[in-house]
Amino acid sequence: MNSLNEGTSQGSDCTECENLQLTGTGGFSQTWPVLQHTWQINGEFNGMPKYGCYTCQGSRKQLIWNTNRWSIVDCLPGEEEACYGSHEFLYSSRVGYGTCLWNMHGLTWTYCKEGMTQDGCQISDYDDTVEFVCVDF
Secondary structure, eight states, rough: OOOOTTTTOOOSSSOOOOOEEOOOOHHHHOGGGOOSSSEEEEEEEETEEEEEEETTOOOOEEEEEETTTEEEEEEEOOOOOTTTTTOOEEEOOOTEEEETTOOOOSSEEEEEEEEEEEEEEEEEEEOOOOOEEEEOO
């Protein structure tokens, strides 16, 4: 697993790329194929872009910067009433503020493999093939 900031560039506000394609060939892509689509900027969270996936077959999950990592969550922290908490389906290794998703190559991501409940994920696994690629939409 990479340490904080290793293999990444930072210092950007990460708004240069409005559309990201989530890709990968590991366990995450097999467990959550519905999330491997295009994510679009739809606001801001913690001073960084917040993304939604409008092509994820009705999924309302958000891709956010939170606690020194990028995460796909069901509800935003602080707005979790509808979800009985904010639960992470996928999250990156720790990276520095300003590290943009499309610059995060070769990092290990953690994903919920099985058993998402109101208490969180019951069984997690790791995937180092997860990538976000900047695309035109």
